[in-house]
Amino acid sequence: MDMFFMEGPDPVLTRSDLIRDPSLSSYEKAGGYRGLRRALSGLSPSDVIEEVKSSGLRGRGGSGFPTALKWEKVANHRVPVRYVVANGSEGEPGSHKDHFLISRSPHQILEGMILASYAVGASQAYLFVKESFPEGVSLLQNARREALSAGLLGNNILGTGFSLDIVIFIGPAAYIAGEETALLEALEGRPPRPRPKPPFYPTEMGLFRKPTVVNNVETYAHVARILADGPSRFRERGTQKSPGTMIFSVSGSVVRPVLVELPLGFPLRRLLEDYAGGPLPGENFQCFFTGGPSFGILTAKEIDTPLEYDALRAKGTGLGSAGIIVLGSGDCPVATSREFALFYEKGSCGQCPPCRLGTESLHGLLEEVEAGKGSLQTLDRIRRVAEMIKGRGNCGLITASAYMVQSLLQHFPALLEAHLGKGVRPEGERIPCWHYDRFVG
Ligand SMILES: Cc1cc2nc3c(=O)[nH]c(=O)nc-3n(C[C@H](O)[C@H](O)[C@H](O)COP(=O)(O)O)c2cc1C
Numbered sequence: 001m002d003m004f005f006m007e008g009p010d011p012v013l014t015r016s017d018l019i020r021d022p023s024l025s026s027y028e029k030a031g032g033y034r035g036l037r038r039a040l041s042g043l044s045p046s047d048v049i050e051e052v053k054s055s056g057l058r059g060r061g062g063s064g065f066p067t068a069l070k071w072e073k074v075a076n077h078r079v080p081v082r083y084v085v086a087n088g089s090e091g092e093p094g095s096h097k098d099h100f101l102i103s104r105s106p107h108q109i110l111e112g113m114i115l116a117s118y119a120v121g122a123s124q125a126y127l128f129v130k131e132s133f134p135e136g137v138s139l140l141q142n143a144r145r146e147a148l149s150a151g152l153l154g155n156n157i158l159g160t161g162f163s164l165d166i167v168i169f170i171g172p173a174a175y176i177a178g179e180e181t182a183l184l185e186a187l188e189g190r191p192p193r194p195r196p197k198p199p200f201y202p203t204e205m206g207l208f209r210k211p212t213v214v215n216n217v218e219t220y221a222h223v224a225r226i227l228a229d230g231p232s233r234f235r236e237r238g239t240q241k242s243p244g245t246m247i248f249s250v251s252g253s254v255v256r257p258v259l260v261e262l263p264l265g266f267p268l269r270r271l272l273e274d275y276a277g278g279p280l281p282g283e284n285f286q287c288f289f290t291g292g293p294s295f296g297i298l299t300a301k302e303i304d305t306p307l308e309y310d311a312l313r314a315k316g317t318g319l320g321s322a323g324i325i326v327l328g329s330g331d332c333p334v335a336t337s338r339e340f341a342l343f344y345e346k347g348s349c350g351q352c353p354p355c356r357l358g359t360e361s362l363h364g365l366l367e368e369v370e371a372g373k374g375s376l377q378t379l380d381r382i383r384r385v386a387e388m389i390k391g392r393g394n395c396g397l398i399t400a401s402a403y404m405v406q407s408l409l410q411h412f413p414a415l416l417e418a419h420l421g422k423g424v425r426p427e428g429e430r431i432p433c434w435h436y437d438r439f440v441g
Pocket residue numbers: 058059060061062063064065067087088089090091092175176177178179180181214215216217219395396397
């Protein structure tokens with residue numbers, strides 16, 4: 001699916017001069033590395049953390065966790081060797097923003113990583129990018145070389161005595177590699193399998209068992225702007241509890257699949273009507289997966305929900321990495337959910353039996369229902385499997401798959417029952433396309 005980029009009403013990361021071309025000279029002309037120069041010449045590491053804290057920045061990789069809290073934990077850790085890691089994996093179906101940022105503004109990400117490393121006392125950082133995104137790999141390698149030769153990276157950065165190298169790590173394309181502890185396993189040269197947690201999170205025992213900050217690449221790009229323009233400028237956009245902007249990706253049954261940066265709290269209706277061009281001709285909206293499939297369904301009558309963490313959570317869904325998949329009246333939520341269940345089955349690393357068996361079983365049961373071979377007992381089994389597996393793996397994949405089908409059961413009971421005993425998928429049903437191949441890797 002081709003995605004259009006549209007400039008939002010008041011962009012921060014995607015301001016036209018910041019994304020015009022990925023070169024260092026273009027980035028510096030747009031004010032790039034101003035935040036780093038400011039920090040290294042006049043702010044202590046704890047001042048940098050304070051600025052990020054007062055901005056209220058929350059991670060843009062899925063959970064919305066406050067960025068400064070992670071940084072503080074690592075900065076205050078008694079172990080002196082620390083690492084900074086950027087997650088550029090972007091595996092969530094429907095999310096395209098990280099690849100866009102890497103392609104258009106790689107220095108913005110590197111600048112945020114250098115600031116994070118200075119703040120937490122790291123002298124080595126890693127940026128994880130998938131092997132299935134070779135253009136991104138070479139753009140990032142090029143940006144790293146440019147930063148090294150300009151003295152913005154490497155030994156004695158800008159003559160301040162602070163030194164840092166960033167490794168551009170070419171990692172496996174699997175969805176699970178985006179889970180932060182699986183990503184750390186991959187960086188250490190092992191297959192990407194999530195580590196059990198609690199008790200130890202990456203901030204306590206991360207890469208090579210050292211305290212580690214893991215943030216999404218968009219999160220780092222925001223850090224660069226916060227240090228350049230100040231935290232209050234960041235807070236001018238968004239809401240009190242969800243400050244700032246985020247890059248939304250809209251795909252599925254809309255006239256114009258689009259990428260656009262908007263202030264958090266922006267109404268879903270306006271995003272879909274003003275930027276994505278509305279529903280397909282002759283159709284209405286049916287429902288939305290607002291945080292990719294992992295956070296469940298929002299029905300069309302909730303279209304006026306503001307796009308921010310708390311409002312979406314209150315409606316039983318979430319913001320995730322802001323990948324919105326739209327289903328129109330011609331789409332079948334059962335068929336779409338069955339596709340997502342297959343995605344989770346293929347995406348499970350298989351190390352936790354409840355996840356391996358549970359995702360396989362949910363997919364099989366939904367396939368039965370969709371093919372008209374199911375009964376009321378099949379629906380009941382789906383309900384029981386989902387309830388049984390929730391929270392019973394090393395990572396969130398298992399819970400996401402359970403939540404996705406529970407949301408289907410909650411919002412579309414009549415449609416599910418209508419499928420029972422029908423024999424074939426009702427004619428004319430369409431499954432929205434969301435790049436299955438790209439995400440399975
Ligand atoms: C199955 C799974 C896949 C994930 N994939 C990604 C991903 O592709 N990119 C990402 O940034 N975070 C992903 N996450 C979330 C990360 O584990 C982690 O929370 C995030 O990188 C932290 O960054 P942030 O605090 O800046 O959001 C995934 C989580 C799970 C459970």
